Amino acid sequence: MVESARLKYIYTHQSDFRAEIYHGLRDAVFNGETNATSKGKRIILPATFTGGPRYMIQNYQDAMAICRCAGYPDLFITFTCNPQWDEIQWYCAKHKVKPEDRPDMVCRLFKVKLDKMIKDLRYNKLFGAKKAVIYTIEFQKQGLPHAHILLFLHEQDKYLTPADINKIICAEILDPNVDNAYYEVVKTFMLHGPCGISRPTLPCMDEGRCIHHFPKKFNEVTTVDKDDDESLLDAVAKATVKESMFLAWFTANKEYAIARELTYNEFPSKFVWKSSPRGWEPRKSHQVIGRMIFVPPSSGELYYLRLLLNIIKGPISYANIQTYNGVIYSSFRDACYARGLLDDDKEYIDAIEEASHWGSGYYLRKLFATLFWSNSMVRPEAVWEKIAMLLSDRILHDHRAMFGLYDLALSDEELKNLTLIEIEQILNSNGKSLRDYLTIPFPSGDTDHFRTRN
Structure with a gap:
């Protein structure tokens, strides 16, 4: 009932979510679409709607930013709802119902116990001092909730040896x-x-x-294994509100000296956004990790702007971002060239390396193939040599599962060859082939029995 009421409110108040529509446009740009004719009328779910696509994407990006800062998680914990809990049995006996008759009460009790578990992990140091805690709640086929928890520990509390692991497992x-x-x-x-x-x-x-x-x-x-034809880019470039967070960043750089020492990605670690005055103010508490949403190279100027925001500190206008050595360049792309960010296809290597922090191996291979058929790279062979092992992510896992050989081991050269096979399949589906690019090795062996997996 609560979710139905929220959905009805969102449906009848779409005009109030005008700013969120631009996030939808950003999603389209993220997927490589720059022509608005392909976008129809739709109902937009705001990022505050629990379970919605923007809610999930934002939380996913936040989780990846935490992993980038805190490193790999140390413990993966599953917390499962049990209908045999005393509290559930007492409630069911009192009201003469079964647990499946009152999923609302089961979920409430689960959330209370989960919150207590998270409190024990965060503040009571159940497994040691924590750097960060991330969890997600899912529902089993039987309708019962369970949570997957990632715990990041400080160096002195990590469980590195079999003896350490035996203390807790x-x-x-x-x-x-x-x-x-x-x-x-x-x-x-x-x-x-x-x-x-x-x-x-x-x-x-x-x-x-x-x-x-x-x-x-x-x-x-125990052992340890190591709706108009307007360009979407133009629409995104427009300010969606009178004072956006990005423009307010320029204002904060004018007012605070410490702000001029931070890039846009680092800025939230020292400043907090206040929605009522619509401005940034110095942060007084809490440790926060900043992040920017991934933008693929096919997005053009948005992509080059993001490259610049990763290195430029304290600009007070767009012109400042486009300026280098006293020269104001006409585009973000030209400013990137002037700074040497686009030499030797470095921007594509950086893009794939960044995407590897959150994207699947198949996504990386598809991104690399897209750069091929769009003729974006000047020296694709140099890019291949730099990121070949990143592109091979999950290849070994998929082939172990495919053939049921869970002890299968492959050399780096074999992994590269299998990676090229999958890239060739992606290119073939778009009428292209690695044979069209003489500087890239063509995979050897029979490719018919290999399947692309996402």
Whole structure:
């Protein structure tokens, strides 16, 4: 009911979300569309609508910014709702209902317990001092919620050795005579199967194998493996409100000396946006990580503006951004050239390296293929040599899963060859081929049995 009311409000107040429409245009530019004729009338869900595409994208980008700053997470924790919790059983008995009859109450209790868990991780240092905590809530097929939690720990509290890991993780069936309570929990909730050839009809069985790869190899000890025809670009370039956050950045650079020492990406770490006066003010508390949304090279001037915003500190106007060595250049692209940011296709290498922090391997390969058929790169062979191993991301994982060989090992040259095979497939779907580019090696071997995966 609450979500239906929110959706109805959004539907009947679209004019109030005019600024959010431009975020929709930015999404189109992100996907490489610069012609407005392909965009029809639609209902826009604001970024504040929980579960909406912009809500998810913003939270995803925030999570990637945290990973960029804090590094790889140390612990992956799954927190699952259990309908056998005493509180749920008490409520159901009192009101003579089943848990599936009151999903609202089940979700409320789950959120209360999850908040307590997050508090223990953040403030009570359950696993040590934290750098950051990220979590997302999903719903199982049975309708019960569960949360996936990523915990980033400080260097002194990381679990680096098998002995450290054994202090917090126990992957064994406990002795019921020593710890009967935990034995019952493991026996009831954490055992899989038995499954296998003798029980082929179980849900986990597919073509005679368990999709979860049980039974697993036993290890004696813990081991560690390391709507108009206006150009979308022009529409995005216009200010959507009287004083946008970007223009207010120029004003803050005029007023505060410390602001002139920060790039646009670093700016939120020292300043906070105040919506009522529509301006930036010095930050008094909280540690914040700044980020800018990814912009592909096909976006033209937006892409070059983003390159400049990563290095220029304290500008007070667009002209300042376009100025280098006393010369005001007519475009952001020309300013990038003057600063040497576009020499040797460096901008494309940087774009792919940045996209690798959040994009899948397939996305990177498709981006690289797009740069091919658009003839954007001057020396594609130099770009290939720099980012070949980034483009091979998930190739080994996909082929292990494809052939059921989970110990499969491939050399760097074999990974590069398989990567070229997938790039060739992407190019073929667009009427192109690596044979059209003599400076790039053509993959060897039979390519028919390999499949592209996203």
